[in-house]
Amino acid sequence: MTDAEKLLWSKLRNKQILGLQFYRQKPLLNFIVDFYCSSVNLVIECDGSQHYTNEGLEADRVRDEALAQLGLRVLRFDNGQVLREIDGVVQVVYQFIQQESPLY
Numbered sequence: 001m002t003d004a005e006k007l008l009w010s011k012l013r014n015k016q017i018l019g020l021q022f023y024r025q026k027p028l029l030n031f032i033v034d035f036y037c038s039s040v041n042l043v044i045e046c047d048g049s050q051h052y053t054n055e056g057l058e059a060d061r062v063r064d065e066a067l068a069q070l071g072l073r074v075l076r077f078d079n080g081q082v083l084r085e086i087d088g089v090v091q092v093v094y095q096f097i098q099q100e101s102p103l104y
Contacts (some may be wrong), residue, residue, distance in 0.1 A: 004048075004082040018098075041073060042074075042075065045075070075096060
C-alpha cells in the first residue's frame with residue numbers, strides 16, 4: 001500500500017465510520033479496488049499521479065462505469081489530499097454515506 005492508502009486504511013478499518021466494514025484491495029470484476037464497503041456499495045480509490053494522465057483518466061472512467069453498472073459508487077481522492085487533509089477526506093466519506101444511504 002502507498003502511504004496515502006495506509007493512512008486512509010487507518011481511518012476505515014475496524015468499523016470506525018458509522019460501524020461499517022471496509023475491505024482493502026478487494027477484487028471486483030477484473031479490477032482490484034483500494035477500499036470497498038459492501039453494505040453501502042461504495043468503492044474508495046486513492047489516486048497517484050498516473051491517474052491524472054490522459055490514459056489514466058480514461059482508464060478510470062471505464063473502470064468507474066463498469067463498477068457503476070454493478071450498482072457501486074466510487075469516491076476518488078488524490079494521494080496528496082489524503083496525506084494533507086485526512087480529516088476532511090474522512091468527513092467527505094462520512095457525509096457521502098449519510099446522503100446516499102439513509103440507513104446510516
